Amino acid sequence: MELSQHPLKSQKAQERLAQVIKIAHQLFASRGYEDVGVREIAKEAGISPMQVYRLGVDKHDLLAEVILIVNQELIDGIEPFKNTSHRSALAFIEQYLLHVYEQDIRIKSIRKEGAAFGWKWSGKYEALIIDQLMQILKPIADALAHFKYDEIDARCYAIWSLYYVGYRNAVMNNADADACLIAIKPSLAICLKR
The missing domain is CATH 1.10.10 (Arc Repressor Mutant, subunit A)
Known part of the structure; x- marks a missing residue:
């Protein structure tokens, strides 16, 4: 650790x-x-x-430390974007988000606590967690760059916001990863329009 x-x-x-x-x-x-x-x-x-x-x-601080640990475990399992195996950015991002949903649902109790009380963290922890978020978003940014999207940073932030809309379905309704993804697919498609 x-x-x-x-x-x-x-x-x-x-x-x-x-x-x-x-x-x-x-x-x-x-x-x-x-x-x-x-x-x-x-x-x-x-x-x-x-x-x-x-x-x-x-x-x-203890909650922030726990979130840093679970984020790092997620980051350690991330596969980088490989441009040869995906026909579109949307296909890759859907597959990627499904994987992240599966991981986050396994630790739903901790994710829920982090979401509810993260506003209490110090600036130091906020910076560390934002750095981890950038690592989590990197494969999405790489896919968007490969498929020549503009406004990559804005699209990544929008996609991550959508991710949490879908994840709320897991927290509130005990939905599985597929249901979380299905909930955001229409908005995700709009976010990736050119």
């Missing part, structure tokens, strides 16, 4: 922080962000709440 550039001095502190983040991940996933406190996380880790804060994190 790579932590988000925490300037902890000792290896022991790094290990303790990793353990605290792992416990926070488990508790947030099983019970939700609002129902879990630093005191409970610390107790599960066998340390005091003050020791958690001495690691340089609070509850908001």
Whole structure:
């Protein structure tokens, strides 16, 4: 687990922080962000709440760290765009988004918490998560460039906004990945018109 550039001095502190983040991940996933406190996380880790804060994190930071980890797991599994295997940008993007939906539905409880409470993160975490978003969007941008679309950045942001509209279907209606994609296909086609 790579932590988000925490300037902890000792290896022991790094290990303790990793353990605290792992416990926070488990508790947030099983019970939700609002129902879990630093005191409970610390107790599960066998340390005091003050020791958690001495690691340089609070509850908001712990959720951001969890989101960074799950994002990195998604990024690690991304296949780059290969221009020889797709007949259109739309076909590639639909396939790509379906894959991302499948991954995100597996971690729906954490994604839901991140979406609900991400506004509480510090600017540092926001920058790190935006950097990860750019990595997630890169295959889409590469496909758009290959098929000679204009306004690639704007289209990527629009596609990602649509992605979350579809993902809401999974969160609110327990929809599967196919249903999430079907929900946004008409808008996605409009977004990719020339």
